[in-house]
Amino acid sequence: MSGLTRDVAVAGVGYSTVARSGDFDVRTLTRAACTAAMADAGVGPAAVDGIVEYQFGQGDAPSAVGAQRLLGIPDLAMFNDLMGTGPSGLASALDAAMAIAAGVCETVLVYRCITRASGHTGAVRTGPPEARGALQFAAPYGYGGGIIPAMSMKKQRRVAELGGSYADYGRIAVNARRWAALNERAVLRDPLTLDDYFAARPVADPLLLLDCDYPVNGACAVLLTSAERARDLRQVPVVVDALAYGTGAGADWLYGDDFLFGGTIPCARRLWAQASVGPADVDVAELYDGFTHITISWIEALGLCGIGEFHDWVDDGDRIGPGGALPVNTSGGQLAEGRLHGLAFLAEAVQQLRGECGARQVPDARVAVVANAHGPQSGAMVLVRD
Amino acid sequence: MTARPRPVPDAVSAAYWAGADRGALTVAHCDACGRAHHPPEPACPRCGADGPRPRVVSGRGTVFAACVVRQAFDAAFADAVPYHLALVAPDDAPEVRILTNLLGADPAEPVAVGTPVAVEFEPATGVGARVDARVGEGDGVALPQFRVVGP
Numbered sequence: 001m002s003g004l005t006r007d008v009a010v011a012g013v014g015y016s017t018v019a020r021s022g023d024f025d026v027r028t029l030t031r032a033a034c035t036a037a038m039a040d041a042g043v044g045p046a047a048v049d050g051i052v053e054y055q056f057g058q059g060d061a062p063s064a065v066g067a068q069r070l071l072g073i074p075d076l077a078m079f080n081d082l083m084g085t086g087p088s089g090l091a092s093a094l095d096a097a098m099a100i101a102a103g104v105c106e107t108v109l110v111y112r113c114i115t116r117a118s119g120h121t122g123a124v125r126t127g128p129p130e131a132r133g134a135l136q137f138a139a140p141y142g143y144g145g146g147i148i149p150a151m152s153m154k155k156q157r158r159v160a161e162l163g164g165s166y167a168d169y170g171r172i173a174v175n176a177r178r179w180a181a182l183n184e185r186a187v188l189r190d191p192l193t194l195d196d197y198f199a200a201r202p203v204a205d206p207l208l209l210l211d212c213d214y215p216v217n218g219a220c221a222v223l224l225t226s227a228e229r230a231r232d233l234r235q236v237p238v239v240v241d242a243l244a245y246g247t248g249a250g251a252d253w254l255y256g257d258d259f260l261f262g263g264t265i266p267c268a269r270r271l272w273a274q275a276s277v278g279p280a281d282v283d284v285a286e287l288y289d290g291f292t293h294i295t296i297s298w299i300e301a302l303g304l305c306g307i308g309e310f311h312d313w314v315d316d317g318d319r320i321g322p323g324g325a326l327p328v329n330t331s332g333g334q335l336a337e338g339r340l341h342g343l344a345f346l347a348e349a350v351q352q353l354r355g356e357c358g359a360r361q362v363p364d365a366r367v368a369v370v371a372n373a374h375g376p377q378s379g380a381m382v383l384v385r386d
Numbered sequence: 387m388t389a390r391p392r393p394v395p396d397a398v399s400a401a402y403w404a405g406a407d408r409g410a411l412t413v414a415h416c417d418a419c420g421r422a423h424h425p426p427e428p429a430c431p432r433c434g435a436d437g438p439r440p441r442v443v444s445g446r447g448t449v450f451a452a453c454v455v456r457q458a459f460d461a462a463f464a465d466a467v468p469y470h471l472a473l474v475a476p477d478d479a480p481e482v483r484i485l486t487n488l489l490g491a492d493p494a495e496p497v498a499v500g501t502p503v504a505v506e507f508e509p510a511t512g513v514g515a516r517v518d519a520r521v522g523e524g525d526g527v528a529l530p531q532f533r534v535v536g537p
């Protein structure tokens with residue numbers, strides 16, 4: 001029995017092609033990922049009665065009803081278009097799980113489609129000459145690039161306040177490539193050394209290029225349904241054991257009370273309070289890595305090690321790598337598989353728990369934790385093989 | 387050169403920018419819970435009380451966190467890189483962080499956490515590119531900027 005009022009399971013996952021360049025039609029990408037997830041679960045369009053999607057609202061994905069038409073789904077008992085201030089792509093799955101648990105619908109398709117054009121926040125933009133709203137306190141100082149400067153300042157502050165070193169951040173980047181070498185879908189599969197990491201171009205010193213994830217064109221889809229129904233479908237169900245959100249007081253990337261961890265700590269506290277398992281039971285962790293700081297935050301917030309202990313715990317990277325005691329980001333994550341914006345961490349966790357990951361399979365993985373975003377947008381899920 | 391963005395005061399921020407134009411740095415203070423916040427909001431983000439009021443602070447503080455922007459994200463700052471961006475904690479409102487550039491520091495590396503700084507005001511042209519104009523006589527908005535005053 002999970003922490004939800006009705007047990008929910010993931011019954012299918014799917015990907016489109018994931019590409020580093022090119023001009024893609026987001027309908028084609030979305031349809032490919034959704035069709036793959038439905039085929040994986042062994043269901044047709046008539047079995048789907050809910051769709052939730054997450055996007056930036058910049059033409060990066062079709063709307064939920066747009067996807068309904070792409071897939072020929074007769075009617076939707078529940079749908080939602082989530083915009084870019086939630087826990088990234090995982091937000092769609094969190095929403096779906098709650099709707100299924102509430103009994104509003106039975107089988108929900110969720111997806112995140114993203115293009116390089118919309119996902120490339122480091123691009124040079126020409127902003128309006130007049131800075132209004134929240135921008136009036138940021139744009140006149142040359143604050144741009146989304147949360148890039150915020151993440152750089154968190155990196156600097158963390159090492160000053162909690163100790164460790166910038167090499168800790170490099171361990172996350174190196175780890176991503178070690179796993180990506182074992183994942184044919186990953187776009188950056190060449191190995192990386194700590195020296196390579198430090199030689200990377202500084203984007204906003206101390207943030208280096210290799211602290212940032214890699215923009216791609218692609219889509220990922222996940223099919224969720226009641227655990228009861230999932231047991232009649234094609235795959236071994238992966239049950240949603242717990243889910244939680246967190247924002248933290250003051251809820252802001254720059255001005256929130258907890259500058260280093262944002263909402264990750266309250267999110268993790270709620271997650272484990274609800275779960276039937278605990279941090280010591282985690283076999284594999286798929287933790288957002290839009291920036292390396294985020295992954296380190298989640299490792300500590302989730303209690304996989306203590307706050308400020310990552311430096312010693314990570315054991316020069318061995319602990320989180322292939323064959324390590326706690327494999328982290330086994331697909332290569334967004335740093336190396338590509339920035340599918342959150343939902344692919346859930347899909348990878350599901351495939352690990354189903355034992356389908358081939359060369360990168362974590363032996364006998366039974367419990368996974370998935371976390372997305374950071375700051376005022378934190379969200380996480382615990383999954384258990386049925 | 388593309389013009390740098392100028393702040394446009396609104397109903398909530400007007401007192402902040404008016405203060406800056408007089409050479410006074412303010413934080414928004416909540417009488418109900420006694421805590422300050424920045425940027426100013428219509429209600430206290432910590433307790434929800436109405437009517438936070440601007441409170442003048444000394445303008446001295448320390449660097450809470452800093453970075454050096456090396457890749458321009460806004461075309462208007464393409465000629466400004468590398469430049470400092472930082473969050474400053476005022477000495478007399480340490481729970482507050484104020485986003486600023488840092489003047490008087492070598493952009494070869496970020497300024498260390500804890501470094502003392504003091505506010506000054508420049509016409510709203512950004513990143514220490516002071517023009518020969520007096521505060522209040524530029525585009526009508528003075529921009530608080532912090533200068534490194536010690537190691």
Ligand SMILES: [Zn+2]
Nearest residue numbers: 416419430433
């Ligand atoms: Zn208050």
